[in-house]
Amino acid sequence: MxxxxxxxxxxxxxxxxxxxxxxxxxxxxxxxxxxxxxxxxxxxxxxxxxxxxxxxxxxxxxxxxxxxxxxxxxxxxxxxxxxxxxxxxxxxxxxxxxxxxxxxxxxxxxxxxxxxxxxxxxxxxxxxxxxxxxxxxxxxxxxxxxxxxxxxxxxxxxxxxxxGHDGRPFRAxxxxxxxxLLVGAVVTMLVMLLRVPWLVVRTVRAVRRVRSERLGSGVDVPQPSAGAPRTALNSLGSPHRAYVRASLDLADLKAVKTAAGVTLNDVVLAVVAGACERHLASRGGVPERPLLASVPMAAEAPGAPVRQFGNRFWSFTTSLATDVADPWERLQQISTVSAAAKRRLELLGVDLVADWLDVLPPFLAKQAIRGTLERMADPEQDVDASILVSNVRGPAEPYSLGGRVFGDLHIDGPPSNGVGCNVMVWSYGQRMLLGVLAYADVLDDPQEFRAALTDSCAELVELARERTGRPAA
Structure with a gap:
């Protein structure tokens, strides 16, 4: 057990x-x-x-x-x-x-x-x-x-x-x-209580580090909750889903990365930002305040042992800079804010909230989830994020079973808690594959959103070509 x-x-x-x-x-x-x-x-x-x-x-x-x-x-x-x-x-x-x-x-x-x-x-x-x-x-x-x-x-x-996995053969x-279950829960609660004092000390130190960094950075980093303008990208509890797949050339994205001096993840966020802008143009318009993206970040150190189960991550919130009209300037702004947001999460400790969730009884976590959903249901309230965007490194060569090749392989995550669209991105061979899973009322025309992603990427590729004087790969 x-x-x-x-x-x-x-x-x-x-x-x-x-x-x-x-x-x-x-x-x-x-x-x-x-x-x-x-x-x-x-x-x-x-x-x-x-x-x-x-x-x-x-x-x-x-x-x-x-x-x-x-x-x-x-x-x-x-x-x-x-x-x-x-x-x-x-x-x-x-x-x-x-x-x-x-x-x-x-x-x-x-x-x-x-x-x-x-x-x-x-x-x-x-x-x-x-x-x-x-x-x-x-x-x-x-x-x-x-x-x-x-x-x-x-x-x-x-x-x-x-x-949870001792390596021995399976035994039911x-x-x-x-x-x-009750006795085990009580014993576990008593053990967890011993961790609380150290967690309090860690939290106080982390908050001090974040405050010190904020004073010196000069970058306006979005708060992780209730800071995004409510748009047609936000929905709550719709029973129906919409889904679409997209494929981008990895070499093109890397060309933009090199020309702009940013990270590959920054380029992906800029592509998504351009697509969201196009999507919202005919659905209530793009708000004056920038859209915000929630981006997961692993809590494990490089070289950690391979694992097949468990959640150990947290997310940072960054701007999609949709208030910046020029796509190239928008990319630079996304890069600046994302770097500062990641830095803030690192100073706070990527695993700090996860460690608190380990010691807090689940009935308290349930109350927090209910509170979030109630806030999301209030049309006068801001939302936590406009869209979820995850980017992971995939295999250099396509996977196969018995010589049968998976030409396409898209990964996808659930929209949740009022954030109505989840974009999962990974490299697969020489392409970057995007899976977009959303509430149906958010993604009412999935093929149009795929075209918006493609057009947004092409726009950045063309701007990179103009700046380097070379054709994109």
Whole structure:
């Protein structure tokens, strides 16, 4: 039995009607000989289960929400219940519509929180594989470990032993009873109380560091909550989803990065900013105050052991500088504010809030989530962010299963807490792939938003070409 951490539990508490907290992936198999059978897919995943320990966990809640839920090695685990086949007729638009409908559904809680779907029947004869798992199981670091093992048959070293995965062969556990859960929760609470004094000291020191840095930087860094203007990008609890995929040339983005002297993530944010500006132009207009983006940042140090589960990150809030008309100046402004925002989070401690969530009883976290949702429902209140944007490094070469290549592989995260659009970005071979999952009332024309992303990128590429005197790659 393994107790989830406070951040894991937070994503379970956020899983509310109209707000399923699913992380998702969709890969399209390319080539004439890319046919995959359901039996082959199940056999592949069965061979990977020891490398995917969280896929055998049944999550069991603690009475009274005194402590985060526990993960039990499911005594009734049935691989067939998680790996299924579906027929989708049509082309890319129909595949994206089906994927959006899959995102609308909550995962069953009486079994491990994941599904894999083999999609057949597409007009061009291609197939797709879709992965869906609860955000409570993993953040970006854990997701990258999972995706590599699900969408490829590459050999990997065994996962290192960590709490929740001792490296031994799978052995089912009995689901604990109420008394055992309560006793364990009380003991854990007493242990956690011993950490509070040191956390208070850490917090005071961190706040002092941030205040000192703020006085000296001269950069106006957005506050992490209630600082973004409410726009058509914000929604709350709509039951329906919209989804679209986009692909950008990685060499083009790197050319912009070099010409501007910024980071690749800054370029991605500028592309998203331009797309949001285009999207809002006919939907209430672009507000005078800049849109804000919430951007996750890993709490783990470089070289940390590979892990497949757990959430250990926090997010910084940065400006998309939509109040700056010139796209190149906007990119520079985004870079300046993002650097300062990341620096502030580093001074505060990326893991500080996560450590507080570990010691606070979940019933308090639930109250905070309810308060956020109530604030988001008030049309007179500002929102925490305009859009969610994540950017991670993917594989240098496309993944494959048995020689069948995933020509496209898009990752996606859930919109939540009033932020109606989630853009997940990663490098895949020589391309940057974007998955955009949103409330349907936010992304009422998904193909138009994809065109807006493409046009925004092309605009920056052209400006980079003019400044360097060289054609973009």
């Amino acid at each position: 393994h107790r989830l951490n406070g951040e894991d539990a937070g994503f379970l508490h956020m899983d509310l009607p109209g707000q399923p907290m699913n992380s998702m992936v969709i890969g399209v198999l390319a080539g004439e000989h890319a046919t995959l059978t359901l039996a082959e897919l199940r056999a592949h995943l069965d061979s990977r289960l020891d490398e995917l320990p969280s896929w055998r966990w049944r999550i069991v809640g603690v009475p009274g929400d005194l402590q985060p839920p526990v993960a039990v090695r499911d005594p009734d685990f049935d691989l067939g219940a998680h790996v299924r086949e579906v027929t989708v007729s049509g082309g890319p638009a129909e595949l994206e519509a089906w994927f959006a409908s899959l995102a609308e559904e909550h995962l069953p809680t009486d079994r491990p929180l994941w599904q894999v779907w083999l999609v057949t029947g597409l007009d061009d004869g291609s197939q797709a594989v879709a992965l869906k798992f609860h955000h409570a199981l993993a953040d970006g670091a854990g997701a990258m470990t999972t995706i590599a093992r699900v969408f490829s048959d590459l050999p990997f070293d065994p996962l290192p032993p960590v709490p 556990e009995r689901v604990p009873g109420r008394l055992r």
